Amino acid sequence: DIQLTQSPSFLSASVGDRVTITCRASQGISGYLAWYQQKPGQPPKVLIYDASTLQSGVPSRFSGSGSGTEFTLTVSSLQPEDLATYYCQQLITYPLTFGGGTKVEIK
Amino acid sequence: VQLQESGPGLVKPSETLSLTCAVSNDSITRNYHWGWIRQPPGKGLEWIGDIYYSGNTFYTPSLKSRVTISIDTSKNQFSLKLTSVTAADTAMYYCARRLIVAGGWFDPWGQGTLVTVSS
Numbered sequence: 001d002i003q004l005t006q007s008p009s010f011l012s013a014s015v016g017d018r019v020t021i022t023c024r025a026s027q028g029i030s031g032y033l034a035w036y037q038q039k040p041g042q043p044p045k046v047l048i049y050d051a052s053t054l055q056s057g058v059p060s061r062f063s064g065s066g067s068g069t070e071f072t073l074t075v076s077s078l079q080p081e082d083l084a085t086y087y088c089q090q091l092i093t094y095p096l097t098f099g100g101g102t103k104v105e106i107k
Numbered sequence: 108v109q110l111q112e113s114g115p116g117l118v119k120p121s122e123t124l125s126l127t128c129a130v131s132n133d134s135i136t137r138n139y140h141w142g143w144i145r146q147p148p149g150k151g152l153e154w155i156g157d158i159y160y161s162g163n164t165f166y167t168p169s170l171k172s173r174v175t176i177s178i179d180t181s182k183n184q185f186s187l188k189l190t191s192v193t194a195a196d197t198a199m200y201y202c203a204r205r206l207i208v209a210g211g212w213f214d215p216w217g218q219g220t221l222v223t224v225s226s
Contacts, residue, residue, distance in 0.1 A: 001168070030210075031210070032209060032210030033210075034210075034212035034213070036152075036213075038152075042218075043201055043203075043216035043217065043218055043219050044152065044201075044213075044216055045214075045215075045216070046212050046213065046214045049210065049212040050210055055214070087151065087152055089152075089154075089212070089213075091209075091210040091211060091212060092209075092210065094157075094165045095154060095165075095166075095167040095168060096142075096154040096157075096167075097154065098151060098152040098153070098154065099151075100151050101151045101152075
């Protein structure tokens with residue numbers, strides 16, 4: 001199975017800060033990675049797919065990059081509504097696996 | 108497209124968990140995988156399995172011996188059965204749609220249904 005390691009597992013940042021979350025894969029997954037945002041009490045919602053493609057309707061302050069084994073999700077200017085837990089998921093091979101999540105708190 | 112999970116919220120240990128996901132505003136026979144994902148309270152996401160409308164299934168190895176995902180094209184819904192449940196199977200269970208392309212991601216997701224395993 002492909003393991004995904006997210007870091008940090010928790011971060012606290014201020015409104016307007018630039019925030020970066022990293023997802024490392026235990027083996028190469030090309031660009032077959034998605035990022036999801038899960039707000040409290042809600043199901044996850046896809047933000048980024050194919051490592052760097054912004055899902056329609058997602059604010060442009062979110063961006064993704066990376067290929068192979070290292071990927072990043074960046075929020076260019078953190079907003080109060082970005083309070084959530086963020087997950088990466090590899091989609092190159094079964095079993096599909098998720099990272100452990102990064103909980104983002106607003107200071 | 109909307110997905111809606113349904114099923115008992117309480118299941119006794121050793122019994123079978125059964126959930127259904129009703130798909131509306133889209134045909135379940137279109138080119139998608141239909142999947143189940145679960146999330147124990149306060150924990151992360153775990154993919155359970157996918158099914159294609161032809162009936163082809165894919166399961167996570169840790170649950171493979173206990174899980175069955177099936178599809179009912181006449182009702183436009185798919186189902187999850189998990190046998191011999193324990194407290195460790197207590198979780199929010201989500202159904203979701205996944206494109207059949209390389210790297211197809213899950214979108215959209217249902218709202219989820221909480222299943223508690225307890226006597």
